[in-house]
Amino acid sequence: xxxxxxxxxxxxxxxxxxELAGAGHELxxxxxxxxxxxxxxxxxVVTADLRDTALLRKILAxxxxxxxxxxxxxxxxxxxxxxxDEYFSVNVGGTVSLLTAMQGHSAGLVFASSRAVYAESxxxxxxxxxxxxxxxxxxxxxxLCERVIALQSATAGLSAWSLRCFNVxxxxxxxxxxxxxxxxxxxxxxxxxxxxxxxxxSLHSVRDYVHVADVxxxxxxxxxADLHPAEHRVVNVGSGRGHTTGEVIACLEKLVARPVPxxxxxxxxxxxxxxxxxxxxxxxxxxxxxxxxxLADIISDAALDxxxxx
Numbered sequence: 001x002x003x004x005x006x007x008x009x010x011x012x013x014x015x016x017x018x019e020l021a022g023a024g025h026e027l028x029x030x031x032x033x034x035x036x037x038x039x040x041x042x043x044x045v046v047t048a049d050l051r052d053t054a055l056l057r058k059i060l061a062x063x064x065x066x067x068x069x070x071x072x073x074x075x076x077x078x079x080x081x082x083x084x085d086e087y088f089s090v091n092v093g094g095t096v097s098l099l100t101a102m103q104g105h106s107a108g109l110v111f112a113s114s115r116a117v118y119a120e121s122x123x124x125x126x127x128x129x130x131x132x133x134x135x136x137x138x139x140x141x142x143x144l145c146e147r148v149i150a151l152q153s154a155t156a157g158l159s160a161w162s163l164r165c166f167n168v169x170x171x172x173x174x175x176x177x178x179x180x181x182x183x184x185x186x187x188x189x190x191x192x193x194x195x196x197x198x199x200x201x202s203l204h205s206v207r208d209y210v211h212v213a214d215v216x217x218x219x220x221x222x223x224x225a226d227l228h229p230a231e232h233r234v235v236n237v238g239s240g241r242g243h244t245t246g247e248v249i250a251c252l253e254k255l256v257a258r259p260v261p262x263x264x265x266x267x268x269x270x271x272x273x274x275x276x277x278x279x280x281x282x283x284x285x286x287x288x289x290x291x292x293x294x295l296a297d298i299i300s301d302a303a304l305d306x307x308x309x310x
Contacts, residue, residue, distance in 0.1 A: 002028065002063055002064055003027055004030060004059065004063060006030045008036075009029075011178075012112065012216070016069065019219070023220060026043075031048075033047065051094050057101045060107065067109070069219060070098060077136045084137045088144075091144075091145060095111075099152045108161075111145065111160060115278070123274065124275055124277065125277050146162045153232035154232075158230070161225075161232075162234045166209070166239070167183075169209050169210070169212065170299075175212070191261070197261035199262075200264055201265055202245060202274075203245050203246035205274050209248070213292075214237075218287060221289050225286075235282045235286060235287065239280075252299050255296075
């Protein structure tokens with residue numbers, strides 16, 4: 001099957017390229033930069049701005065894609081508050097451009113959504129029916145994309161999945177996450193003295209960390225699944241398990257056999273614990289997907305320092 005991947009050069013995109021290529025799929029990769037990993041040399045690579053609708057039409061017509069996996073986006077939650085216009089232009093405008101280009105094509109869509117679409121006040125296991133009330137421009141942009149996709153599905157017959165990913169981390173050989181805005185890469189960098197010790201707001205906050213290898217397997221299953229025209233399904237992708245920040249730090253300290261330098265929360269901060277865990281029953285039921293890797297796997301694989309050579 002020929003699949004177009006937008007945002008192919010990102011952390012999730014590079015891992016997905018390996019997953020889909022390993023399953024025998026033919027890939028057309030859309031990247032925003034000409035500097036791409038060596039593993040991309042085996043595939044058709046197009047450098048383009050997602051908002052260039054005319055070029056997207058040519059790519060879709062020329063490649064004969066049966067599926068589109070839409071990963072391209074700006075992704076920083078805090079960063080989005082300082083670059084609101086840019087986030088809406090790239091994330092929402094880019095998605096509208098892609099959907100416009102897809103009109104007249106029968107290709108199905110898999111969209112990379114986020115836990116950030118849910119209300120920040122939610123506690124415990126979060127299901128797809130939980131209230132959506134994003135607290136960041138990034139989360140708002142992702143929710144707007146979902147709604148535009150749902151509208152396109154209802155009015156134009158688009159078949160689509162929106163996969164709401166929780167805290168994706170870990171790594172696979174040649175693909176590691178270098179985004180220091182995220183907790184595990186930042187802690188790893190601090191253990192090597194590459195960044196100052198990160199400030200920890202609370203050791204008791206619970207998050208759902210899911211291995212990137214499990215995530216891209218979920219994406220592959222969604223891309224390979226058959227959906228009826230005008231069907232749009234929303235699915236959480238997480239581990240279904242929660243771990244405190246303190247547990248993450250302790251797991252990393254066990255791996256490196258030394259203390260991880262951090263700036264602990266001040267005593268006056270009190271217990272700022274909150275709990276955010278994915279209910280993944282829909283993914284199990286609809287995709288036959290279950291995560292396979294533990295927190296220890298996530299952290300040990302995130303620590304891989306090898307350069308991409310394939």
